[in-house]
Amino acid sequence: MQIEIDANKRTLQGKGASRRLRVEGKVPGVIYGGEGAAQSIELDHNNLFYKLKLEAFHASVLSLKVDGVKEQVLLRDVQMHPYKPQVLHVDFQRVDTDKKIHMKVPLHFVNAELSPGVKLAGGMVSHVLTEVDISCFPQDLPEYITVDLSEMAAGSTLHLSDLRLPENVEIPALIKGDNLPVATLIVQRGAAEESSMS
Template sequence: MLLEFNAQARTLQGTGASRRLRKSGRVPGVVYGGDKAAQAIDIDHNEIWHKLRQEVFHASILTLKLDGAAESVLLRDVQMHPFKRQILHLDFQRVDAKQAIHLKVPLHFINSEIAPGVKLQGGIVSHVINEVEVKCLPADLPDFIEVDVKDLSAGHSIHLSALVMPKGVEVVAHKGEDPVVVTIVIPRGAASDEAAAAEAPAEKK
């Protein structure tokens, strides 16, 4: 999937210049890293707004088309207005094809409806973690990591260490940590009903 966006070099900087840019429908930003100096840029607000609504745009190598030249970049930061539907500033980092990158990738959970904990025990799938930080070369970066819960029973969990990573991709985690990614829990009301049903025959005796 080709993910590209257009930008132009920004010469005027400062609070006043950025405010005027935003009023004209542009978003100030910066692209940095690699063997080049940081470059101030501005982007069409409407174009980038729709791009940002795509999950894949936040976890992929992007093509920045800057004044006719193309560069590979990662989206590193988005500053939003506290209450308006407005992007205030964007940060992008240049990508070197030969250097490993660190990026958070979304998790996609599959087969929830056929998990024993849901289908047979009336449980609810609880997503504890929705994204995971990975390390890999740019060419190996996945759009998402799949988590299959088809064998998960109520009261059981899948931990970070159990995730199957694509070739060339490794999870970035603190030493000794293995957090829960997803679990299946029984709703309180359902658990109470089951307990009451179990006690009912004993009361009749």
């Protein structure tokens, strides 16, 4: 499912113009990259604010409609107000379907309760990473990567090389030889001792 978002071209630039837009319930933004020149845009604040709550909005190729013309883009940067629930600025990057993209995608951890380390040893899974940097063509971009914890034993660690990646998706860190830990299964000393004493 592709997420669509509407925008209009923005002609007035500068801080004053951006402030006026925000007062009107709009968010200034920019689209850059690809063949076209950078284009200043404005978006409806509330619509954008709710879309930003969707995990998929941050890790999907989006369909951005600017004055009726659709472009395939990625969300690249969001500036939020320090304490108000307000989006101040947003950046989108055009997608070239023939070029690989680098994106951070979220990790979804499943089956922790089935793992021997949790079931038998009363351990807890600690998530070392919550997202991972991947490289792939836009059409192969996954919304998230599932991390199956069902085989984890007490004291074990799951690494990037243990992840089952979707087809045509690579992890640049692994290519560089950085096999980072993704999750560890920790057993609390007290819990183990109590169960042996009883």
